[in-house]
Amino acid sequence: MLIVTDTFQQTNGVSTTYKNLRRIARSRNIRFRVLHPSLYRWMPLPFYPEIQLNLQPFRLWRTLNRLQPNQLHIATEGLMGLVARHWCKLNQKPYTTAYHTRFPEYLALMWRIPPRWTYAYLRWFHRGALTTFVTTESMRQTLLNQGFHHLVIWSRGVSEQLISPSQTPLPADKLRVLNVGRVSKEKNLDALCIYQDVFDITIAGNGPYLEALRQKYPRVHFVGYQYGQQLAELYAQQDVFAFPSRTDTFGLVMIEAMCNGLPVAAFDVTGPRDVVEQGFSGILHHDLKQAIIRCQMLDKQAIRQTARSLWSWAHCFDTFHHHYQKPSTQAVDMPLPARHDECTPMR
Template sequence: MLIVTDTFQQTNGVSTTYKNLRRIAKSRNIRFQVLHPSLYRWMPLPFYPEIQLNLQPCRLWRTLNRMQPSQLHIATEGLMGLVARSWCKLHHKPYTTSYHTRFPEYLALMWHIPARWTYAYLRWFHHGALSTFVTTESMRQTLLNQDFRNLVIWSRGVSEQLISPVVETAPAHKLRVLNVGRVSKEKNLDALCTYQDTFDITLVGNGPYLNELKQKYPRVHFAGYQYGQALAELYASHDVFAFPSRTDTFGIVMIEAMCNGLPVAAFDVTGPRDVVEPGFSGALHHDLKEAILHCQVLDKQAIRQKARSQWTWSHCFDTFYQHYPKSGRQTV
């Protein structure tokens, strides 16, 4: 199996997904190779420095010529993905794609680029793929309304090292509210941090909006990047997981939280709508504060048990493997 992606060495949902697929493939003795910008000369993307921009697209083309893959998966719509798509088209090789990021909404929010322009590019990019993987039914409906084709729902999983043993914590004076993810403006973190006097809020992660948030919200705890058992313990030591983003396609951190028994408070939008079961595993509300307060009475042990049986990387890999293009199938 060959994957081409514009992000792999970074901390984000895309990288997490393919690193876990590679781990499962190795356990099943299935060859799984990833081509990513770190294999070439690269520079940080100016407005998104955690993303690497491949400065040697011709070398990627030569890599594909040398490998002569009979099929591949294109994970992202950046320069690496463009080169791989062009190579497949020229050589009549079948390929699949995936839709990980809501770029039309992000670019409209951050730089006022009309969403219809971005959707036009993405519709062209994914046209011709045997399948385009999307994370949820809501995301599938959104893209169907934008005239995308051959959409396959592809869920996510949680690694065992991110699940902490059940720990009983003493009640606190304030609800302990956690958020994990990229600290950037499009994540709508102000909607959570504004309650710094109401809740004991911890943000895990880093990003271009971090320093501004620190200045605006001095009573919020900023923990930086956390990984493995340290991150699992942070999940387990809090009462509620808040997910204020309105523009995510999924949000792996929500299912990580639920696997550790944390109910999720979020807005009723794509991503949370497909992951959270209101009244059981969390609360969806137009007022994030109200959603957080509703979560405090939910059964954390029941959330943990159901989430651990539902969200597995093995199931995620099975779906991917089932739809991975087979030799001889042609693109259109």
């Protein structure tokens, strides 16, 4: 299996997904290669510095010529993905793609680029794919309405190392509210941080908007990126997980939180509405403060048990592997039931 992606060494949902696929593939003795910008000369993307821009696209082309894959998976729509797509077209090789990021909404929010322009590019990019993986039914419907085809729902999982032993935090004067993820403007974190005097808020993550938030909200705890058991313990110390983003396709951190027994407070938008069971595993409401307050009445142990039975990286890999191994030239719009060898840089 060969994956081409514009992001792999960073901390985000895309890299987390493919690193876990690699882990499952290794456990099953399935060859799994990843081509990413760190294998070549690169620079940070100016307006999104956690993304690496490959400065040697022709060396990626030569890598593909040398490997001569019968099929590959294109994970992202950036320069790496473009090179891989053109190579597949020229060499008449089948490929699959994935829709991880709502770039039309992000670019409209950040730089007022009309969504129809971005959707036009993304329609063209994914049009030739045998399968385009999407995270949720809501995202699938959105893309169908935008003229995308061959869409397959591809869910996510939670690693055992991110799940803490069952425990209940000690009582506190204020509700302890956690958010985990990239600290950037499109994550809408202001909608949570404005309640710094109402809740005891912790933000775990980093990104270009961090210093601005620190200046505006001095009573919010910013603890940087947390990983593994340290992150699991942070989940266990909280009362509610808040997810204020309105533009995520999924929100992997929400299922991590639920597997640790945290109810999720969020807006009723794509992502949360596909992951959160209203009134059971969280509260979706137009008023985030009210959603957080109502979450404290939910059964954390029941949330934990149910979430752990639902979200599995093994199932995620099975869906991916099925469509990678058995491509179809016909539209596939229904979800499925439920040794790594890293490529080295060319010299």
